[in-house]
Amino acid sequence: MKVTRKIVPGILFCLSCLQANSQSIRPFRAGDRVVFAGNSITEAGLYESYIWLYYMTRFPSERITVFNAGIGGDVAGQIYNRMDSDILAKKPTVLAVTFGMNDSRYFEYNQKDKVAQVREQAVSQSLNSFQQIEQQLKELPGVEKIIMTSSPYDESARIKNEVFHGKVETMEKIAAFQKAAARKNHWGFLDWMHSMTAINKREQRKDSSFTLTGPDRIHPGAAGHFVMAYFFLKEQGLAGKPVATVSINAAKNEVLKTANCKVSELKAGKDNVEFNYTPYALPFPSDTVPRVWMNYQKQVDALKVIPFVKEFNQEVLTVKGLNGNSYTLAINGEKVGQWSGAELAAGINLAEQNTPQRKIAQEIMELNNKRRELESKFRSYYWVHYNFLQEKKMLFNNSDAAKDTVLKYGAENGWLKMKTEDFETVRMPATRAALQKQMDDIVDAIYQKNQPAQYHITLTAN
Incomplete structure (x- = not known):
């Protein structure tokens, strides 16, 4: 316990230094096409979905499009390999790239006498690959770039899964060159690793099994993904911006203050208040369903460890001049x-x-989840091509021969087998077009449902 208490301040100090020196990320603008490129953590589609959900509910008139360009197992070199055919093919105006979890390796740390050698090789290989990415991104002046560290590998949680001691130190070195490159190029930078590790260490002082990742120490659950979205939005400078604010003096029948909303037809007295209220944003909804395979975490669990409600989800109604005990x-008309x-x-x-506007936000969240589930089929399709068919010299070969090859090897390859059904669904151009239309229709429905509406609010003395 004493060791933990010594580590936590150091982590917090490091975090404050990184945040103070990092290049901030500008808020997205209407029309932005935002692509998140990474490994399986990105492929899960959650943190970027939460970020988009915030924009869907908070900025209904500033439509953006967010793309998942994650592929499980990727290192920096593999991200570079598919930069043109997958990532840039989505025509981003903003490109956010994250890597480091797989680059830093895994079972190699079990050979204690070779850890230093493993680390040197892993960092060197990752840096060389990243420098290729960096050079390509420099040649894209019309694309805004964001470099993000990996989310953390949790060595300290007291859970059953084995620990690869030394992996975190390797990830630290990768994060260091990521930060240096972002600063040198004046690109956006976000340090998930230290921010989330600080939370892990803090909470593990109360519960040694706490982790924002999950049983494998690698993949964040829904709560971890939501924390990632929280730090991203915070780096964009969006903390402290209210959903809406209304302040009324009932005794004087006066609107004292409004923010991001319109109030009209106020009628107030000592026992009753009523007015029309049009908020220009919706509250952020809560999700109580685990969304990551074999991970129990829920998005709402994150609210216990980050001040998201205080910083991002305030729709405050203040009414002064009412002296009764109950209203x-x-x-x-709905209580x-x-x-x-x-x-x-x-x-x-x-x-x-449980307001009508929050119910609309919940409906938008469910639609966004459906969109994410459809998009995941595309990511499985790309996974099969880049992680399997490319080795067979069949990249983007969608023939029956390619399908038969996938089915043949999928019988022995568990990872390939998991992706086979989605690959079969998506491989034909007509099917891909139909799925894309479904996704587009869902987004259209979201941006119709999220538009400002007028509500009638009443306060009645009991």
Whole structure:
């Protein structure tokens, strides 16, 4: 325990230094095509989906498009290999690249006498590959670049899975050259590894089994992905921007303040208040379903360890001048809850209540999850091509012969077998076009559903 207490301040100091010196990431603008390129953590599609969900609910008039360009198992060299045919083919205006988890290797650390050699080789190979990526990105002046460290490998959680001691130190060296390159090129930079490790260390002082990754110490669960999205949005400078703010003085029948919303037709007295309310954004919804294979975490679990609600999800209604003990708040005739005059004067966060606008946000979240599930089929298709068919000299060969080859080897290759069904579904051009249309239709539906609407709010004395 004493060792842990010594480590935590050091991590926090390192984190503060990295954040202070990092190049900030500009908020996305309407029309941006944002591509996230990485390994299996990116392929899972969650952190980028949460980021897009924030933009869907917070900026309904500034439509963007987010693409998953992750492939499980990738190192920097493999990302470079598919840069033209997969990543840049999506025509990004913003490209975010992350790697390091696989580059730093795994079972090689079990040979204790060769750890230093393994580290030197891993870092050298990753750096050489990244320099190829760096050179290619320099030749794309119209694309905004963001370099992101890997999420952490958790060596310290007391869980059953084996630990590759020394892997974190290798990842530190990879993160160092990632940061240096981003600063040199004036690109955006985000340090997930140190930020998330600081949370792991802090929480492990209370519960030694806590981790933002999962049973394998590698892949974040839904909570870990949400923390990744939180730090990304925070680096964009979006913390502290409210969903909406309304402040009313009922005694004077006066609107004191509004932010990101419109209030009209206020009628207020000592026992009753009513007005029309049009917020220009929706609250961020909560997801209670585990979304990562063999990982129990849920997105809502992350709210216990990051101040997301305080920093990103405030839809505060304040009503002064009501002195009663109990008032019922209703929106569009639907009861939301009861509060005292003192509680209303202090302000209540509607984003945490079961309001009509939150229900719309939940519907948008479900639509976004459906879109993500469809997109995952495309990522499986690309996984099969780059991780298997390319070796067979059949890259982007979608013939029956390619299908038969996949089926043949899938009987013995468990990873390939997991991807085979999606590959068969997506391999034909007509099917890909149909799936893409489904995704486009879902996004169209989201950007219709997320548009500002007027609500009628009443407060009635009980």
